[in-house]
Amino acid sequence: MNKIAFGQFVNTNSIIHKMDARIKIIGTILFMITIFLVPTNNFYLLGALLVFALILILLTKVQLSKYLKSLKSIVFLLVFAFVFQVIFRNNGTVIYIHYFKFTWNNIVVASFIAAIYLLIRKYLPMKFIFFVLTTVLIIYILGLPMHGAILNQNTIKLSIYEEGLISGSFIILRVLTLILFTTILTLTTKPTELNNAIESLLKPLELLHIKTSVFAMMVSIALRFIPTLFLEADKILKAQASRGVDFNEGNLKAKVVQIISLLVPMFVVSFKKADELAIAMEARGYIPGEKRTKLNEMKLQFSDFIWLFIFVGIFTTYILLRIL
């Protein structure tokens, strides 16, 4: 069940991988703030950050496809934001204007294409690209001046303004850069490392008598058990299916029984596992909140200071640019 292994960590042992996880987290946070410090529609400053992100990406030596994958999940959001900006901006310089005048012919051709798309959708590779293409094609066809009985006397006006395009692009670029920075962090840092780093960064909270190490332990146990629980759920699902539970079955009552038949055993298994783990931990001398040594003590290297210097340098530059 490797596909649900938690986190996306890819080990290439690059210099970014070797960077102290705490520095990576601080860097990521600084970049997030920096991205929002860039004045609206200032493509140069944002572009510079994007270039920096790309340099880091090259340094990680992780295949680009991994980054594309993490972008894929937000493409929809990006497209939506862009379209929203473009359509609803209505001041400034008009660069394109279109009057929609629907005729029956438009509708028929467009629905025909939509129907074909829906039929063959299942067999298409790269579903998303086809979805966008089809949508664009349908909108285009709806806009074509066709002959035929006119459906609606009123025309619909779509005007695209330069400002809309610009701010739409800017938003896309901004989110893109943001996602790239966080992806660099998750692709090059093991979940456990990340957890240790957060624990270490939260150390100051102990002054307020908050036991950060206990929370860190809880988080790392939770991370560790997610794949295990998925496996258990899969087993129980199959066990109930072999007792005649049909998880495709529709009606509400059946659904409730299905869910109960899954949830109750899941609870039982989780409690049992938690119990066993607690006993095993106690047997090995774990006392919550007590001081523990670490197998991999995190130590800042000289290179880590250089990285920190670079990150803070960029951050302050952007602040200064913003103020001045």
Place this chain on the structure above:
Amino acid sequence: MDINFQHVNFKYDKKQKINTLNDINLTISKENEFITILGHTGSGKSTLVQLMNALILPTSGSLTIFNQEIKQKRNQPLKEIRKRIGLVFQFPEYQLFEETVLKDIMFGPVNFGLNMEQAKQQALDTAKLIGISDDLLERAPFNLSGGQKRKVAIAGILASNPDILIFDEPTVGLDPKGKKELLSLLDKIHKETHKTIIIITHDMNIVANYSNRSIVLKEGNIVFDGKPIDLFNNKTMLQSMNLDLPYISRVAENLKAAGKINYKSVPLTLDELYDCITGDLNE
């Protein structure tokens, strides 16, 4: 044949480089077979039996169960197959969820379309057959001992009255008495109803004493399919698969090595060993 594998391959994930099960060819009848499936942990035994219940679908090749071709698609009617082939998972006690033992045993039969009355009757009969006492029936399944829970879970499968019974390592974690009881029960069911029973096990004594056919898996391939006696006489196979001989056979080997008895085919059961010894004396 009732279960028919032809060149079946299986992968859990398309991206897997090697098949979890590779070129499986197998026919199993619903009558008179008592099959043991052997192999190392991770060799694909559990995967194989899940295919037989159509809980997972073959990646390629042809799998036919009770004349129904199992296709590689999601919405196909599989309930009938699940009813006719009862699969008891490893550690089945984790699938219990109803408020009472009785209700849990009834769960399968109700799902497979019996009405409440019939299901209850089936459940009561099965509970009796398997030796679950009446005072347990109204208790919550979670308060039972491990062995009792296992019995309830097995009863839950038997109550649907399947044609073929499959058990994934059913005796693991049972005490010797519980183990013996379970095996005698299966043997009894097999002898009385002639239903085919399939057991995944690591216990050579089960192989020797109960089964009439053994299937050995190695890294997803079937490397042996035949009579247990042929398996135990095949020294190279036993060695390469790291399989032990049953206790009785080991005793016999030692006796033979000491020159006390002689035989062509190694005795597997107490009776066979007895025959071997008395036969020798008679000569």
